[in-house]
Amino acid sequence: MLNRRHIRVKVMQSIYALRGSESDDLSKPQKFLLFSIENMYNLYLLLMALLVEVQKRAESDLQKKQNKHLATQEDKNPNRKFVNNELLLLLKDNGLLSEHLNSHNIQNWQLDDEYVNIIFKAIIKSEHYNTYMQTRTSSFNEDKEFIIDIFKEVIAPNQKLYEYIEDKHLTWLDDLPTVNTTILKLLRKVRPATSEQHFVPRLYKDPEDKTFALDLFKKTVLNTAALNEEIAQKTKNWDADRIADVDFVLLQMAICEIKEFPSIPVKVTINEYLEIAKEYSTSRSSIFINGILDKLVKEYQNSHTLNKSGRGLR
Structure with a gap:
């Protein structure tokens, strides 16, 4: 469900x-x-x-x-x-x-x-x-x-x-x-x-979904400082107050997911967060988030630090 x-x-x-x-x-x-x-x-x-x-x-x-x-x-x-x-x-x-x-x-x-x-x-x-x-x-x-x-x-x-x-x-x-x-x-x-x-359907389609929820939450929160630094490096020309709070959280989660969840394809992660941004944030949020994530992913690829398995590589 x-x-x-x-x-x-x-x-x-x-x-x-x-x-x-x-x-x-x-x-x-x-x-x-x-x-x-x-x-x-x-x-x-x-x-x-x-x-x-x-x-x-x-x-x-x-x-x-x-x-x-x-x-x-x-x-x-x-x-x-x-x-x-x-x-x-x-x-x-x-x-x-x-x-x-x-x-x-x-x-x-x-x-x-x-x-x-x-x-x-x-x-x-x-x-x-x-x-x-x-x-x-x-x-x-x-x-x-x-x-x-x-x-x-x-x-x-x-x-x-x-x-x-x-x-x-x-x-x-x-x-x-x-x-x-x-x-x-x-x-x-x-x-x-x-x-x-x-x-009487199951709430979670499989047990991994519950684990995913907890892991995504914990890894994002526990790595907040490092994630914020990555975001700051890519938003130097932006006044921090201009970045919507929801956009900031979505960027933290997306970067965490790209770096910490090897089995999830990069394109899947980016598309999911862009759709969430369209629904829960401003009209231009998805464009802003896409730009930041695109730059980061290219950097990870160039430095060979994108840890993706199977078809997860972009």
Whole structure:
């Protein structure tokens, strides 16, 4: 679920938060880094739980209509297509997902059920819902495509939900695009016979990713003085105050990665940090960072100090 670029963003945020700190103890910043990464999984579970609760809300709505004192014929014999959506029922009956929701204490929608109502009402007002409910029966694929469309065009862009997520955990805003993409991929790949494990993905794609996060953080922080000197040598014509703080952190990390991680190709490192700069810093940051890194890499190559293995050499 977690990709290397998002790991780099998390490390950047942790190093940025550490700037100005006089403590040499890295244990707390490292815990913050790991918590920030692992809390992303809670956001994933939160959104999956929302899909389950929307189905329950729809079922409750039908029951209330049927129990009305003056129930209409439509109330007595409602279209249960949405309530019986096979993909939603697959999520609702997923025992492993339920275990993870419980173990991670995901109870938000029981406590803040008004947001379930907001999403439910947004769904039933959507054109997708109106089209979907024109018939009373459907195939698994139709049910799946409907949920994909609803998640992509109704749930994910909902402003109220966005504000709720922002209020709960500030770091979740950076996680949201990655989590939404993960959910859409899982929804697209699901089949009627898909195992319960499908909707309980691993946070790290492999164990090396967690090691990468910690190593990148520690090696960048512990080599701050040397990295700053390298940056200073290449920015003599720049007033230090003109260099954005985020750009400085990204340069530190990129230089550290180029020098200390032999298996990562130089081009991969540079491209990743340029993309992060475009998203998190100024409009010209990527050009500035690219210029500095390009000069340094050429120097490393000319002095044969670029320690890269395999296809890592540029």
